Amino acid sequence: MKLYDGAWAPSPRRVRIFLAEKGIEIERVVLDLRHGEHLEPDYAGINPQRQLPSLLLDDGTLIDDSIAICRYFEALQPDPPLFGGTPREIGLVEAWLRRIEHDCFQAVAIALRNRSPAFAGRAVSGQWPPIEQIPALVDRGRCMWDAFATVLDGHLADQAYIAGDDFTMADIAGLAAIDFGIDTRMPDPREGRPALARWHAAVAARPSASA
Known part of the structure; x- marks a missing residue:
């Protein structure tokens, strides 16, 4: 799987903090938001909404919402529970x-x-x-x-x-x-x-x- 990331924006940062708390490492592709790299045709072909972050799974499924990406990893690795334990x-x-x-x-x-x-x-x-x-x-x-x-x-x-x-x-x-x-x-x-x-x-x- 591959995480499309952006260096300064808040939504990608949520995912990076979450993954760091979990101790999860994943391949990342960092796009230059300030120069509009997320708006270019190459990324639009991956995520037509042209937003970051996006998680591209090995089967081609795209999850393009930061909280949804975190929930995906919470399901894969429940501990420590960051969405609540009870x-x-x-x-x-x-x-x-x-x-x-x-x-x-x-x-x-x-x-x-x-x-x-x-x-x-x-x-x-x-x-x-x-x-x-x-x-x-x-x-x-x-x-x-x-x-x-x-x-x-x-x-x-x-x-x-x-x-x-x-x-x-x-x-x-x-x-x-x-x-x-x-x-x-x-x-x-x-x-x-x-x-x-x-x-x-x-x-x-x-x-x-x-x-």
Whole structure:
């Protein structure tokens, strides 16, 4: 099997952190996102959506979603369990993954894709007809970002990790989304939020975070 990867984007980073936590090594093909290598015909023939990451299995099956790729490897290698080890934990991880995706990651994506000239005509990721930017959505994304950070800070006030006492995929997704926001000039959510800052320092210090 082969993993198509991108160096700086948050979705590929989720998979790299996950695989590092699992101790799984896999052949990787790194595409240059900044120069649009993922938009070229060679990769489009593999993934028509032109998005990263993608996992190409030996039988030709393509899995082109970061969480789905991680679930595939979780099924292959259940330990350590990063999607939860009990029904309660599995439910909490799933709930927080959805919240992080919708309220945090999408907040960053909305603000960035409707602000940056690099995304003119491509305000929504993936392969679509031209979708133009809506500048007013930049403020909407920033409001969502700030609101999520406040909620997460309160949630982390009395627990070590997002889904409870153990490091899980929810923490991986949260770290990747928050770092992506900071890297793209969203307001630093750690400022004035001590629980979120403590959590971020802890998860960012794990060796897998540099994968």
